[in-house]
Amino acid sequence: MLGIKKKSNIRIRSKQAVSLGFVLLLVAGSASTALSLKEIPDQIGPDGRNISRQFFQFLKIAAIKNKYDGRALEFHKYLDRSLERFELKNLFNSEFMQKEDGGHFVTYRGKFAPDGYRVSLENIRMKEVPIQSFGDFSAEFSLRHNPKPTYGGNSYSGNLDVFTNLGPFTHKHGVNAMDSGLKFLDPKNVSAIQAPSTLIFKKIKDHEARHVLNDFDSSFPGLAKFLNYYFGLNSLLNISKEGKGQGITEFNFEGTVEQSLASDFTDLGDYLDDIKYLGWVKARITNLQGKTLLQFGLVSKTAELKFRFFTKDGKVVPFDSKGNLYPEEAFSFSSLTEFPFLVKASLEANLYGLLLENEDIQLFGRFSNSPSSGVLNLKLTKVEKFEVSGAFAYLAPSWAINLFIPGNLQSIIHEFTETLVKANGGKGSYFVLRWDREGARTLMRTHIESEFLDNFFIRFGLKIWNHKVLPDEDARDDIRKVFSKIMDLVLQGI
DSSP states (O other), rough: OHHHHHHHHHHHHHHHHHHHHHHHHHHHHHHHHHGGGHHHHHSSSHHHHHHHHHHHHHHHHHHHHOEEOOOHHHHHHHHHTTTTTOHHHHHHHHHTTTTTTTTTEEEEEEEEEOOOOEEEEEOOOOOGGGOOOOTTTEEEEEEESSSSTTTTEEEEEEEEEEEOOOOOOOOOHHHHHHHHHHTTTSSSHHHOOOOOOOOTTTTOOOOHHHHHHOOOOOHHHHHHHHHHHHHHEEEEEEEEEESSOOOOOEEEEEEEOOOOOOOOOHHHHHHHTTTTTEEEEEEEEEESSEEEEEEEEEEETTTEEEEEEEEEEEEEEEEEETTTTGGGBBOOOGGGSEEEEEEEHHHEEEEEEEEEEEEEEEEEEEEEETTTEEEEEEEEEEEEEEEEEEEETTTTEEHHHHTSSSSSSSHHHHHHHHHHHTHHHOOEEEEEEEEEETTTTEEEEEEEEEEEEHHHHHHHHHHHHHIIIIHHHHHHHHHHHHHHHHHHHHHOOO
């Protein structure tokens, strides 16, 4: 009997030990369940890490200087020259444009290769160009002459279509990546991060923001050090601990370009100096009720980039201009099937002393999501009249410029932008990005359509674009170097 009782006690203690061990495992597991940035590639779908590597490698190679065949190279030289004295009718009648059914077009073929794209001009329509391998594309730019536009003179309807073979990468991977990023920023997840402390971006003092930076440095150490050296960070995120916003993350990113970037990449630095006083652009993405989903800002004078949104439980939380949050209207990207939205923008452009201001530019957008396809539509719906002031070249004021061009400058700009809004008999200007899964590949279709009034503004604008906005080839090489290095460091982390 004594022997039996002893075995029974041993059996009971064993059960208690197993139970205690199970509880400890649960506790340990719950304490280490924070989602890390380095785990996001695995979150986007089956074989997500390999697909992520392939995609970022594709982006890196696509940024390498393209190689053009003889005819394509001559066409690009022609375009560069024509920016100085641009005439739409000259482009329309160019020897490079082929003619069919009253329209003129040029067709590209891009062959993806490990050392960059090989681009050629083709004598066939885009739909006849094969894009069999991952990364290959075909593109077509077409123009059609409109002899009687709304504002007189001449206009041209323009279309740009691009088909790209994205291989295994689907729109679902992109949607899942965005959702995973929101889950990473969830307050509970941020609090659970236990990565070693880092000294990168010392200006950021907030405790939770330091958690995120710790994980970033642990997940992508090379990238973290590179960005810390060349870019400044003035703000990252805040987590509300009280009130209606309790448990919601405000992602409030404010970053700047450091002088070290201009010092190490001198041609890029010269370009940044050239555009320092170019101006600013601000934009908000809202739902149809006017509540903001995302704010964006870019300021050339301070080389500053801003992003702001709110998130909780892996969802976007709408907010308004008064700071009110609406968590009951929160959504995840993967839950969307048909989602209409608005883009509201304002801008200021300083063109050699001539100041152009616009407080109200609007686009209507729609995102459609199904198991086999995704579609993003954007249509230009409003461009308020530009305010024109200042002195061109800091010598000739806008009223003096008006003496030398046919009509008032403000009216000319308005007629041009109104033609964009009401393009092609009211059809309007729009942009469509579509991903369709076809067998073992995803085919991405890009379509841009508009109408351009052939007046003084397009010639003036393109000359400014060429001299003021477009970086020269040396600066573009520096931009490629910086982007390529960032992609290398991302790939190291993946």
